[in-house]
Amino acid sequence: MRSQILDVLTRKLEARSALSLSDKSTLLGLPITIRRYEARKDIILEGRHNNQCCIVIDGLLCRYKVIKDGGRQILSLHMPGDIPDLQSIHIDVMDHTVGTISAATVGFIPHSAIKQALQQSYELSRAFWLEVLIETAILRGWTASIGKRSAPARIAHFLCEYITRMRSIGLSDGVTCVMPLTQTEIGDALGLSTVHINKKLRELRRAKLVEIRAGQLRVLNWKELSDRADFDPNYLHLPLLKK
Amino acid sequence: MARFYFDTDDGTAADADDEGVDFPDRESAKNAAHAILAVMIGEKLPISDNIGLRVVVRDEYGRPFYRAGLNLEGAEIPQA
Numbered sequence: 001m002r003s004q005i006l007d008v009l010t011r012k013l014e015a016r017s018a019l020s021l022s023d024k025s026t027l028l029g030l031p032i033t034i035r036r037y038e039a040r041k042d043i044i045l046e047g048r049h050n051n052q053c054c055i056v057i058d059g060l061l062c063r064y065k066v067i068k069d070g071g072r073q074i075l076s077l078h079m080p081g082d083i084p085d086l087q088s089i090h091i092d093v094m095d096h097t098v099g100t101i102s103a104a105t106v107g108f109i110p111h112s113a114i115k116q117a118l119q120q121s122y123e124l125s126r127a128f129w130l131e132v133l134i135e136t137a138i139l140r141g142w143t144a145s146i147g148k149r150s151a152p153a154r155i156a157h158f159l160c161e162y163i164t165r166m167r168s169i170g171l172s173d174g175v176t177c178v179m180p181l182t183q184t185e186i187g188d189a190l191g192l193s194t195v196h197i198n199k200k201l202r203e204l205r206r207a208k209l210v211e212i213r214a215g216q217l218r219v220l221n222w223k224e225l226s227d228r229a230d231f232d233p234n235y236l237h238l239p240l241l242k243k
Numbered sequence: 244m245a246r247f248y249f250d251t252d253d254g255t256a257a258d259a260d261d262e263g264v265d266f267p268d269r270e271s272a273k274n275a276a277h278a279i280l281a282v283m284i285g286e287k288l289p290i291s292d293n294i295g296l297r298v299v300v301r302d303e304y305g306r307p308f309y310r311a312g313l314n315l316e317g318a319e320i321p322q323a
Contacts, residue, residue: 151286183264194264195249195279202262 005057005107006030012081012169015239016134017127026117026124032107039180042099043106050088052108056080059104060180064188065096074189076139077101077162081169086132089114102180134237141235146191149230154190155200156229159210161236163219168238179217247272248301253283254294260301269302273309276300280313292317 010027013019019027034057037043044050046065054061061078075096078084084098089111100106118125141161145154162179166172181189183197190197205211209225211218219225244267248260266272276298287294294315301307 151282193275193278193282195275196282198260198262198264199249199251199258199279202258202260 005032005034008057008081009055009083013124013127013131015168016130016237017123019123019127020121023121023124023127026120030109030117031113032109034105034107037100037104037106039100039103042097044085044088044094044098046094046097048094049092050085050094050111052110053083053085053088053114054098055107055109056082056084057105057107059106060101061098061104061106062101062185062189063096063098072188073191074185076135076142077165077189079165079169079171082135083131086128086135101185102178137235137237142189151190151192151196152200152203153229154192155186155197156204156209156225157231158186158190159204159217159219160226160229160231161233163217164231164233164236164238168236174219174222176216176218178215179212180215246303247275248305249276249279250299250301251279251283252297253287254296263303269308272300273311276309276311280311284313284315287315291315 006028010019010024013027014024032055033052037059043054043061056078058080061082061084063075063078063084064072065075066072076084078098085094088094114128118128138161145157149157163172163174163177166177167174171177183201184194186192186201187194187197192200201210201212204225207221207224209219209221209228211220225231244265246263247266247269248263249272250260251258264275266275280296280298283296284294287296292315294313296313298311299307300309
């Protein structure tokens with residue numbers, strides 16, 4: 001049971017890094033505590049000290065900050081295999097909050113156990129470092145999008161990225177996948193109002209590019225959607241999608 | 244919370260809202276109507292110096308109760 005849970009992490013790291021059998025057995029042997037969260041619950045609060053890392057087993061998590069008089073900004077989305085608070089190993093106090101979007105199963109691994117594993121193996125250490133680097137690459141993608149893309153292109157880009165990431169971890173066939181975010185949450189991620197998201201999603205649906213219905217995202221015309229978004233997945237550094 | 248519908252017209256395309264968005268009250272829905280006009284005008288810039296935007300807000304029964312407009316009128320000043 002425990003090894004099945006950590007398998008989601010092992011597979012993710014292995015997709016980008018050459019891990020030895022001993023590295024894999026170290027990963028699968030990490031002590032982990034499993035907790036189930038309902039949708040829209042905080043897991044780790046800004047300002048708190050942390051002595052463990054959380055790993056997404058299933059469901060969707062996000063990092064966010066609340067801006068005074070400005071509402072909430074969602075900073076990133078985290079899917080199964082992600083460790084949204086990996087930086088807490090070295091940074092003592094959380095500078096943002098981690099919470100659930102959908103109901104989620106989350107595993108907690110003590111920092112001490114991760115530090116010990118990373119000390120034992122250069123490859124493991126490299127694999128974890130790479131995770132952080134790619135996460136910051138995605139963050140750069142979001143910054144560029146929020147700063148410079150028009151609202152319709154920004155929304156199209158967000159949807160392209162979401163389904164591409166879901167596909168890379170085997171949770172989508174590239175056409176459909178679960179989409180638990182509400183229009184308000186998509187707005188919080190993109191710096192747009194709910195009414196605006198509502199209008200632009202309707203435009204995309206009427207143009208037969210994409211539709212979101214009953215918690216499902218369905219791409220109807222990838223070519224046109226990714227063209228409008230000017231989507232180039234290079235910043236996701238996905239080994240499985242390399243041409 | 245109640246459902247409100249925002250029908251917009253930017254002079255070239257009209258969008259009839261068939262889904263709506265939830266707001267706590269009419270006042271918040273009116274504020275959202277002003278905000279969407281501000282966003283729409285941003286989307287039209289800088290391609291036009293003559294823009295007329297309209298929004299009509301309907302309540303949960305589909306009855307219109309508020310309308311707002313935003314105009315941008317630009318013109319060159321004739322040189323003597």
